[in-house]
Amino acid sequence: MLNRRTLLLFAGLGAALSGRAAFARAAAPALMLAEVYRPGMSLAGYWVSEKFDGVRGYWDGQKLWTRGGEPVMAPAWFTASLPKQPLDGELWAGRGRFNHTMSTVRSQTPSDTAWHEIRFMVFDLPAQGGDFNTRLAALRKLLPITDAPWVVAVPQQPATTHEDLQALLDKTVKMGGEGLMLHRGASMYRGERNNDLLKVKPFEDAEARVVAHLPGKGKHHGRLGALMVEMPDGQRFRLGTGLTDAERDQPPPIGSLVTYRYNGTHPSGLPKFARFMRVREG
Incomplete structure (x- = not known):
């Protein structure tokens, strides 16, 4: 028969495990996800940028997470100068280097050499408030950070016509890029898949x-x-x-x-x- 002390020990252990489980669930960020662009969709009010073939990264102001809520074991120097506000972006080692990015980001023992080839391509400020036009202006003021040149604000330009978009897509793919992203300027940040964010790819x-x-x-x-x-x-x-x-x-x-x-x-x-x-x- 279990004594009172043992019961209290099990109760405390159960509470601790429940707390860790709740933390793990809470850590999975509610990120804005993209639908697919199709010819004929209006481009009015959209911004266009390159789609980076990397690993989605979310900085919550203190820690770096993957899209699925797994902690990213980046070296301390990589995150030391990041701001206290959340950043949404892509951890990226360059065109055609997805495997390097994946192995680096998923490693539980960070390699300084490998991480020096990773950039954090930031495209949104989830907690900033306001529409994307407002958030983009704030992002451009926030970055670059002198002590963290590997943290980069993703270049954005106004979308124009479908023909121009297709020409930019062809150029990007020929240079080894994966595709393009479209972000509606008037959109609020919503942690769900919607047409305010669109991916443009050759497939x-x-x-x-x-x-x-x-x-x-x-x-x-x-x-x-x-x-x-x-x-x-x-x-x-x-x-x-x-x-x-x-x-x-x-x-x-x-x-x-x-x-x-x-x-x-x-x-x-x-x-x-x-x-x-x-x-x-x-």
């Missing part, structure tokens, strides 16, 4: 959850042939194109979210020409 992408590993045949005999993935609406499809040999040998775990690219959809809603891109970060 569409989406996320699906891995539900099974399908065995390979022929040259892939003895390892992964394809992932069976499930879309948010419950539909499933095979995702095998785009996987590297290393990913077939050590496939994304069942239950993980993966990002895939595609070109349009079938009448059923399933993607056409789906191609694996990566395991979703955070």
Whole structure:
């Protein structure tokens, strides 16, 4: 039979664990997420910037987090001069260097050498108040920070026509960029997916959850042939194109979210020409 002291100890431990769980849930930031731009949508009042292929980073004024609420173990020098107000941006090592960014940001033992190649590309001030035009003006006053030149305000320019947007997209992609972002100037910061923020890419992408590993045949005999993935609406499809040999040998775990690219959809809603891109970060 447990004595009173033991019961109190268990009660205290339970409260501590509950507190940690609540903290973990609270740490996941409610970030503004983008819908997809489609030709014909009005560009009036939008700003356009490059879409950086990195890891979403949220600075809450004290700590750095991923989109999924995981703490980022950046070196102390990287965050020492950041302001006390929240910053929303992308941790980015440059065009075509997503894997370096991912491995650096997810490492629990930060490498100074690797982090010196990371920039924090800030595109919004979530707690600033006012519309995006107002927040952008405040961001331009806040950055750059002399002691932290790796923290950069994302360059923004007014959007004009679809033809100009397409020309800028083509130029950006040819230089190794992933695409563009459109941000409506009159929008308030809302921690949800909406048309105030739009992504412009030469292809569409989406996320699906891995539900099974399908065995390979022929040259892939003895390892992964394809992932069976499930879309948010419950539909499933095979995702095998785009996987590297290393990913077939050590496939994304069942239950993980993966990002895939595609070109349009079938009448059923399933993607056409789906191609694996990566395991979703955070």
